[in-house]
Amino acid sequence: MGRFGLIFKSIAKGRVTEKYPFAPIELPEGFRGKPEIDPEKCIGCGACATVCPPSAIQIHVDEEQGYKTIDLFLGRCIFCARCEEVCPAEAIRLTKEFELAAASEEDLHQVVKLKMAKCAGCGRPFDTVRHLQFIAEKLPEEQKPMLALCPDCRAKLASKILTVAARRHR
Amino acid sequence: MMFKKSLWVFHLNSGSCNGCDIEVLNIFTPKQDVERLGIKLVGSPRHADAIAFTGPITRECLPKAIEAFMAVPEPKIVLAIGSCACGGGIWFDSYAVIGGIKEFYKILKEKHGIEPPTTIYIPGCPPKPEAIIYGVALARKAVEQKQKSEIFVEESDIDDAATLFKEATSTRHFIPKIEVIKRGE
Amino acid sequence: MVDKILAEYGAVVLDRNAKRLVVQVDDKQLRPLAEKLFESGFYYANGVGVDERGLGHDFAMYHVFASEKDKLYLVVKVSTSNLKLPSITPVIPGSNWAEREAMDMLGLEFEGHPEPERLILPDDWPKGVYPLRKEFDYNERPEFVERKPESTPQRTDVVQLPLGPYHPALHEPEYFEIHVDGEVITDAKYRGFHIHRGMEKLAEGRLTLNQVPFLAERICGICGFTHSIAYCQAVADAAGLDWPERAKYIGVILLEIERLHSHLLWVGVVFHLLGFDSGFMHMWRIREKVMDIAEALTGNRKTYGLVLIGGMRRDIDESRKNWVLKTLTELREETERVSKDIFGMKELINRIKGIGVLPKEDARALGVLGPVARASGIDTDVRRDHPYLAYDKLDFKVPVYPEGDVLARLLVRYDEIIESFRLLEQALSEMPQGDVMIEDYTIPSGRVGLGATEAPRGEDVHFVITGVESKVYRWHPRAPTYNNLPSVPIMLRGNNIADAPIIIASIDPCFSCTDHVAIVRKGKVIWKGPLGEGVKQVGR
Numbered sequence: 075m076g077r078f079g080l081i082f083k084s085i086a087k088g089r090v091t092e093k094y095p096f097a098p099i100e101l102p103e104g105f106r107g108k109p110e111i112d113p114e115k116c117i118g119c120g121a122c123a124t125v126c127p128p129s130a131i132q133i134h135v136d137e138e139q140g141y142k143t144i145d146l147f148l149g150r151c152i153f154c155a156r157c158e159e160v161c162p163a164e165a166i167r168l169t170k171e172f173e174l175a176a177a178s179e180e181d182l183h184q185v186v187k188l189k190m191a192k193c194a195g196c197g198r199p200f201d202t203v204r205h206l207q208f209i210a211e212k213l214p215e216e217q218k219p220m221l222a223l224c225p226d227c228r229a230k231l232a233s234k235i236l237t238v239a240a241r242r243h244r
Numbered sequence: 245m246m247f248k249k250s251l252w253v254f255h256l257n258s259g260s261c262n263g264c265d266i267e268v269l270n271i272f273t274p275k276q277d278v279e280r281l282g283i284k285l286v287g288s289p290r291h292a293d294a295i296a297f298t299g300p301i302t303r304e305c306l307p308k309a310i311e312a313f314m315a316v317p318e319p320k321i322v323l324a325i326g327s328c329a330c331g332g333g334i335w336f337d338s339y340a341v342i343g344g345i346k347e348f349y350k351i352l353k354e355k356h357g358i359e360p361p362t363t364i365y366i367p368g369c370p371p372k373p374e375a376i377i378y379g380v381a382l383a384r385k386a387v388e389q390k391q392k393s394e395i396f397v398e399e400s401d402i403d404d405a406a407t408l409f410k411e412a413t414s415t416r417h418f419i420p421k422i423e424v425i426k427r428g429e
Numbered sequence: 430m431v432d433k434i435l436a437e438y439g440a441v442v443l444d445r446n447a448k449r450l451v452v453q454v455d456d457k458q459l460r461p462l463a464e465k466l467f468e469s470g471f472y473y474a475n476g477v478g479v480d481e482r483g484l485g486h487d488f489a490m491y492h493v494f495a496s497e498k499d500k501l502y503l504v505v506k507v508s509t510s511n512l513k514l515p516s517i518t519p520v521i522p523g524s525n526w527a528e529r530e531a532m533d534m535l536g537l538e539f540e541g542h543p544e545p546e547r548l549i550l551p552d553d554w555p556k557g558v559y560p561l562r563k564e565f566d567y568n569e570r571p572e573f574v575e576r577k578p579e580s581t582p583q584r585t586d587v588v589q590l591p592l593g594p595y596h597p598a599l600h601e602p603e604y605f606e607i608h609v610d611g612e613v614i615t616d617a618k619y620r621g622f623h624i625h626r627g628m629e630k631l632a633e634g635r636l637t638l639n640q641v642p643f644l645a646e647r648i649c650g651i652c653g654f655t656h657s658i659a660y661c662q663a664v665a666d667a668a669g670l671d672w673p674e675r676a677k678y679i680g681v682i683l684l685e686i687e688r689l690h691s692h693l694l695w696v697g698v699v700f701h702l703l704g705f706d707s708g709f710m711h712m713w714r715i716r717e718k719v720m721d722i723a724e725a726l727t728g729n730r731k732t733y734g735l736v737l738i739g740g741m742r743r744d745i746d747e748s749r750k751n752w753v754l755k756t757l758t759e760l761r762e763e764t765e766r767v768s769k770d771i772f773g774m775k776e777l778i779n780r781i782k783g784i785g786v787l788p789k790e791d792a793r794a795l796g797v798l799g800p801v802a803r804a805s806g807i808d809t810d811v812r813r814d815h816p817y818l819a820y821d822k823l824d825f826k827v828p829v830y831p832e833g834d835v836l837a838r839l840l841v842r843y844d845e846i847i848e849s850f851r852l853l854e855q856a857l858s859e860m861p862q863g864d865v866m867i868e869d870y871t872i873p874s875g876r877v878g879l880g881a882t883e884a885p886r887g888e889d890v891h892f893v894i895t896g897v898e899s900k901v902y903r904w905h906p907r908a909p910t911y912n913n914l915p916s917v918p919i920m921l922r923g924n925n926i927a928d929a930p931i932i933i934a935s936i937d938p939c940f941s942c943t944d945h946v947a948i949v950r951k952g953k954v955i956w957k958g959p960l961g962e963g964v965k966q967v968g969r
């Protein structure tokens with residue numbers, strides 16, 4: 075058969091070329107495309123930024139304005155879906171979108187700015203309001219007030235109480 | 245429209261892992277076959293209309309990348325293919341790479357005073373062959389750009405934790421702990 | 430037997446399990462021990478320099494030897510307090526690059542090394558800055574220093590023509606210096622090796638244990654998944670983890686899919702280099718279906734990204750399994766039919782028969798691996814000799830051809846494609862039920878682990894020392910092309926220059942793998958003598 079076999083094969087096969095870009099293509103279930111943050115659901119906990127292998131998600135804290143910024147840069151994302159796995163609020167999701175080409179780098183950013191809450195002790199913004207509310211839902215009622223303090227103030231308060239307690243005991 | 249007809253591309257591997265290179269090659273095989281759209285890989289930057297970078301541009305290949313870039317005649321298009329080329333990828337801050345096309349332009353500007361040309365960023369790791377085709381189509385303005393930057397700012401009146409969780413500073417809530425200490429001693 | 434040799438040279442056993450043995454020897458005993466090991470059938474698998482000051486020791490060099498006969502990986506550790514160590518390159522040529530790498534990256538000195546020159550770092554890297562020392566930050570960017578001119582000796586009797594680094598014909602540049610007499614190649618040298626992405630340092634610096642698999646996968650865009658498996662196996666070895674059975678089967682399935690696509694790609698490229706483009710198109714058309722399977726199972730065509738230290742991130746559900754099985758049967762028929770036609774073409778077979786011969790003895794001395802070794806009559810396969818994942822429960826043949834020419838390399842790979850189909854069918858239908866990931870485990874720090882897999886191109890060996898706070902202390906991958914490249918000059922000798930590209934491609938070189946540590950692809954080919962045909966496409 076040899077080469078004639080190949081020629082027959084090619085003819086019998088017909089057209090194998092897809093029509094793209096003139097017709098859309100089909101994508102399988104579970105395709106890992108563009109990650110998208112749902113800004114309504116995001117609580118700004120930063121779990122995604124911690125696991126993201128290329129640090130495509132970065133967190134900036136603006137203490138003056140009292141905002142926490144979650145910056146997702148698609149141009150660095152490796153589409154690994156780790157962020158989707160760890161997000162406690164199920165806010166980040168990998169869509170099937172793959173047509174991501176853009177003419178400028180700015181177009182590749184998705185930014186979510188969340189309001190931060192000021193510490194009742196020192197007045198420094200320390201965590202997003204949404205994250206605090208998210209934790210509060212999981213905490214027993216009597217521990218909730220502790221959330222009003224930043225970790226530093228909480229530690230200070232705790233040690234103060236301990237000293238008081240120790241003195242009282244003596 | 246700058247390039248009405250066939251787009252000839254010079255592909256430059258600037259330290260990529262090969263994933264993107266194979267996908268670039270892939271679009272010339274039967275399933276995608278972009279030669280039907282007049283796109284062709286050429287062997288010399290001097291014959292090219294567009295130069296495609298794959299990889300984060302390592303220190304070692306920086307001088308060669310600059311040379312190849314300058315050899316492409318004006319007007320030219322740059323295709324940054326893959327997350328490595330767009331933003332440095334997983335290597336973006338390593339000591340051995342310069343970290344993507346933007347840094348490359350910075351160096352070009354500083355050293356040679358060259359302004360960045362039209363650049364198409366094609367993220368993906370590696371981008372699907374169709375994503376590359378889409379990018380090239382975008383370069384030729386044959387399709388609309390779908391990807392746009394999004395900024396969401398939360399509007400909220402609450403900004404201090406005390407209003408959320410009142411009586412925060414009162415030591416009352418910690419008293420059970422003191423009992424524990426007493427018993428322990 | 431190994432124990433007797435080790436006792437003879439006063440080696441102290443640090444750690445052992447069924448598959449690997451870690452010993453420490455005195456630096457004076459290293460060279461004789463290495464020689465003895467080499468004589469008794471061990472080959473050099475990996476060499477890693479480690480800055481152990483963070484663990485409360487000095488600098489150390491870990492040499493990894495492997496033997497198919499003993500089914501064992503042997504890690505030999507030597508420490509030094511003054512940065513000086515004896516070189517074993519004079520007795521085992523395979524350690525040449527590993528030692529030079531340690532010189533570059535850590536500033537170790539190897540006494541008696543035949544060519545102590547810079548290997549990995551770029552020429553403009555300042556002297557005395559060693560990126561793998563712990564005091565160096567992964568994101569430090571030292572100043573560029575004056576580049577010293579290339580020290581290629583200028584010869585007057587031949588024409589020197591630089592080709593590359595970005596030559597039209599080179600998809601992956603490389604640097605072969607070829608000496609010809611008329612049309613016949615008399616000698617060849619390989620140089621190059623310059624893709625430095627700072628991978629090992631990144632793994633130690635920015636990333637955590639569970640992020641490194643994604644980095645490992647990007648060592649190579651063709652056979653990356655086996656690197657990430659090798660890494661996870663190494664960490665699992667260090668921590669004594671055992672994956673759930675189902676995860677092991679899924680691992681095998683994905684690895685074999687990767688082998689399929691890689692071999693089909695290679696066969697296509699070989700046809701392309703021979704000017705037989707319709708064969709190339711047919712192979713890549715078939716390959717496209719393999720990519721579709723990968724995409725359906727993992728969500729990405731090439732970077733599967735499915736493995737973490739504890740196992741697999743995605744399961745394969747029943748309906749998808751059946752679909753894959755069906756597609757595979759079709760694909761297998763298609764491959765067999767097309768290949769029958771292709772192998773029926775006499776002129777094609779004659780074109781690649783008897784060229785680029787690598788004799789068995791040379792292959793063994795250089796520690797050549799994978800399909801290249803099997804085409805030279807060496808019966809080696811990590812999947813069978815050091816079984817990992819579920820390979821010990823599956824049935825497959827290891828094709829071996831004694832001829833050692835390009836045709837044999839093509840046939841080995843073709844047979845492996847067919848074996849991969851068989852393996853896939855078995856693994857998919859025999860896959861047990863259960864979990865695919867273990868969730869709670871602890872990774873002890875300061876432990877040595879070794880992971881080896883059979884990549885499409887040969888054996889991958891990953892070496893890991895675990896660190897604190899879920900970080901790796903040291904990670905060093907070794908890819909097969911690293912061992913295979915030095916065999917190219919032997920293959921080239923005595924052949925026509927027009928055959929050079931196909932011979933070079935016949936080992937399926939993967940430069941991003943080789944240059945794993947970092948390296949920037951800077952290939953340069955200096956072609957001496959008539960250019961013409963010879964400089965067709967080299968590499969992919």
Ligand code: SF4
Pocket residue numbers: 109122125126127128129130131146150151152153154155156157158
């Ligand atoms: S998909 Fe992976 S790389 Fe992309 S943002 Fe999520 S974690 Fe980061």
Ligand code: SF4
Pocket residue numbers: 259260261262263264265298299325326327328329333368369370371647650
């Ligand atoms: S973007 Fe991904 S696939 Fe492409 S070169 Fe970089 S790591 Fe490789």
